[in-house]
Amino acid sequence: MKLLTLLQKCFSRSCRPKPRSIVSSPSFGARELKANVAYTAVALTLPPAIRLGQTLSRERENESIRTPEHFCELRLAASLVVLAMLGLQTPDARAQAGKWIKLAPFPEPAEELFGVAASGKMYVMGGLAPGWKPRGLVYEYDPAADKWTKKKPMTLSSHHVAVTELNGKIYAFGGFVPPQSGPPAWIPIDNAWEYDPAADSWKALAPMPTKRGSPVAVAAGGKIYVIGGATTSPGAKEPIVHPARPHITVGTVEEYDPATNSWRPRTSMPTARNHAGVGMVGGKIYVIGGRTGAAFISVATNTNIVEEYDPATDSWGPSKARMPSARSAVAWGTYKDRIYVAGGEFQDDSMMAAFRALEAYAPATNSWTILPRMPSPRHGLAGAVIGNRLHLVSGEVQSAGIEGMHLQSESHDAFEFADR
Secondary structure, three states: OHHHHHHHHHHHHHOOOOOHHHOOOOOOOHHHHHHHHHHHHHHOOOHHHHHHHHHHHHOOOOOOOOOHHHHHHHHHHHHHHHHHHHOOOOHHHHHOOEEEEEOOOOOOOOEEEEEEEEOOEEEEEEEEEOOOEEEEEEEEEEOOOOEEEEOOOOOOOOEOOEEEEEOOEEEEEOOEEOOOOOOOOEEEOOOEEEEEOOOOEEEEOOOOOOOOEOOEEEEEOOEEEEEEEEEEOOOOOOOOEOOOOOEEEEEEEEEEEOOOOEEEEEOOOOOOOEOOEEEEEOOEEEEEOOEEOOOOOOOOEEOOOEEEEEOOOOEEOOOOOOOOOOOEOOEEEEEOOEEEEEOOEEEOOOOEEEOOOEEEEEOOOOEEEEOOOOOOOOEOOEEEEEOOEEEEEOOEOOOOOOOOOOOEOOOEEEEEEOOO
């Protein structure tokens, strides 16, 4: 009701009676608009929106004269339908979902970090320095002490690596490394690693069948699935990925079995992408957002597509409800039965930006919830869920590529979930 009242006030100010000459064509009235609103709402399974549109439309349906106030009411109905379609909520409703808290800042701010939770602690790895130089950072965060501890660096300093946890160990796959000589570029790799947090040690594993960077990885049923990414074009003369060189985004899916240290190919993802988010709920894997066409945001296109993979049958289902904000270079985490996606970046010819959005996908209802926005916009940040908190660490507060400007954040914010 608060949302309805707010919209009514807005429209009462902007839709005062005007000369009849500027009113929309009387040939398009309540009946036609009601039909369009209802059709859209039905298509998106929004019964409350349908009822609202019908109620407001009937009030003027039989009047022969279409007044300005009449069209304002219809605009109000249509606006509420749109709000329902987008899954928007009032500030009060959003606040009930949880709250943001500030925690110990990250000691070495960086972009292109990746995060993972293991044995009740968070591990933040990677990082990218100016000139596309990988930093190979490894930090452990103890939530009980609200304290960061630096660990041994990555054995192979690389960036845009896919990480996941299984049975207390952390697994890292693929990524990019810089060329040994020549101008800066990204070289896709097939390396795979196991990190043991208890021993603070790294162990090389069987390499991936496909060299690629910026895939996502998730554990399901005792196996690990590495999905998507970007790599060199077939037959490329140079083994590099660069915004000014042809390269490809892939939908490759490869399954790693830690018990046998072996790989096997699986059915490719329908929408090839990189820089995506991922989560597993109910035995199904969901790949969310990311970028298509290229690895670099300056020449790529963000997507809001959500696709579901069933490891048990090695099959992809139909596309799911799209993420409200098309974005890439996000952080993510799964809590109970929802997958949370935070931050991200966007670029076009007129704008370079980072996102503050926090949105949650519920596979059970195939729906999205928009949550209180992040305290500051960031992309290339690390994310992980520990207990009832989604931790978001460091990253960059602006989209990448502004020459001479480095805007890495030390911020460590956590969204504390309310009981659902």
